[in-house]
Amino acid sequence: MMLFRKLQWSKGKAISPVLLIYAVFWSSGLHQDASTARRRNVVSLQGKMVKMECMHMSDATEGLILTLRRNGTPTELCSLRFRNFRIWDRVCKGSVTLEYDHHTKWVYAVIQRVSVNDSGIYNCTLESMIPPPVKTLTYTYICLTVSAPPVVELSLVSPFFNNCENTLTCCAWDFYPQDIQFSWYKDGELITSTSKNDSLFPNSNGSYSYISNLIISRSDWSRSVQFSCQVNHSALESPVVKHISLPRAEKDSSKLPIWILAAVLAGLLMILVMIILAMTLIFRSKTTSQSSADRVMPETAVMQLPQECQRENCHTTYALLNYYPGSTL
Known part of the structure; x- marks a missing residue:
């Protein structure tokens, strides 16, 4: 009550002490207001290196600690401790690290190969350890959005056989x-x-995949020259278009292609030639064996006497020929 009366004692004299107290309170870092936080938005493509401005340091870095956290959790991803006007200790976990540029006095949060899982809100907090107790001086919010362009594929699920319709599938991964x-x-x-x-379904790495199916009839496929799938996404510089088509000569699946018929005919012809050659060899082998058998006379062959030879001297002559086979009359 007495303090209120003193402040109301004179308006001109009361304003100066209040401003002085407020200035001391603000400069000491005890006043923590959301208006003191800096906010930055960073957008990157998956697989790139990201270098985010975390905090600008003054020359008086003695006894300061800079901490990086994510999504408001108390877990520290990385921290820097300054002593003797240099980095005294650095502790980082995971893929993110803090780097200090002595020329620009900036501390950067760096991720070498950023992925979709790295998207989120990062908080850089600067605190003073000397003199104790620990006081929060300022902090920075960094909103990181990692974009990943889709990988697009277009395919025919199965070719036409007896089905009246079929499906084209366009996938974005x-x-x-x-x-x-x-x-x-x-x-x-x-x-x-x-x-x-x-x-649309999520992937384990934080990204998404989408599958779109187009039902087409047999008549639509035979009449059409080309089907196309167009995919548009914020991470693409321009839409991705994939085409699928068949030449008109192949659109009627009831007719076999010419190369298949030619291959079948060539195979049948080769089989016929091989059969003819095999039969020829067998026939020649049998003929050769028969002629060889006819030319060989057994050693025990017995010569018959002609009917008109009935005299005794005739028997003697043929007996001698039979005994001496090599002799001639």
Whole structure:
């Protein structure tokens, strides 16, 4: 009550002490207001190196500690301790580190190969340890958004056989953020309300994947020259367009391609030639064996006497020939 009366004693004399107390209170770092925090937004592509401005240090760095945290958690990702006007201690965990530039007096939070999982809000807090107790001087909020462009693939699930319809599948893999746009085209014209069973699902690394299916009939495929899938995403400089088409000669699956028919005919011809050659060899082998058998006379062959030879001297002559086979008359 007495303090209130003293302050009301004279307006002109009361304002100066209040301003003086406020100035001392502010400069001592005891006043912690959200207005003192600096805020920065950083956007990067996945796989790049990120260098974020964390804190600008003055020449008087003795007894200061700089701490980096993420998403408001008390866990320290990295910390720097200054003593004797230099970095006395550095403790960092994970992929992020703090680097001090002596020329610019800036402390940077650096991530060598940033990934989607690194997205979040980082808090750099500067505190004074000397003299105790520890006092918070200032802090910086860094909002990091890591974008990942999609990898787009377009394929036909299975070729036509006896089905009346088939499915084209367009896939976008590993993109971030999750907002993405798919469009289907047939011969350059936009197709609407023909896709079904589209699905968006998260990946283990924090990114997303999307699968879009287009149902096409056999007649649409045979009449159309080209189907296209267009994917647009914030991480892309321009939309990605994938095409799929078949030459008109191959669109009727009921007709076999010419090269298949030629291969079948060539195989049959080779089989026929091999059969003919095998039969020829067998026939020649049998003929050779038969002629060889006819030319060989057994040593025990017995010569028959002619019917008109009935005299005794004739028997004697043929007996001598039979005894001496090599002799001639």
